[in-house]
Amino acid sequence: QVQLVESGGGLVQAGGSLRLSCAASGSIFSINTMGWYRQAPGKQRELVAVTIGGSTNYADPVKGRFTISRDNAKNTVYLQMNSLKPEDTAIYYCNAVVRTYGGTRNYWGQGTQVTVSS
Secondary structure (H helix, E strand, C coil): CEEEEEECCEEEECCCCEEEEEEEEECCCEEEEEEEEEECCCCCCEEEEEEECCEEEECHHHCCCEEEEEEHHHCEEEEEECCCCHHHCEEEEEEEEEEECCEEEEEECCCEEEEEEC
């Protein structure tokens, strides 16, 4: 079993910053991809940022404002969010593609709410 536990969400004013964390735990052999997705009310879940090996990719709306980073020793991924806008309001989900001794699977965290007030 693998668990992803997110933290760091909250309420912030426009222009402010938040840092999300997601720690993976359990019977982990290796983690390939780790990333963040978000889902706003009435909208589909969308990719925010992802790190694959040593490379990173960002959705256009967050480029230049958000930074994804990873601590492989701690199986943790972070999302530093700066210059937040009201349209960034959403539930943010951590995602990881984890290889266990039973095989490779896609895992999701429970989500953390980010609310940006205008």
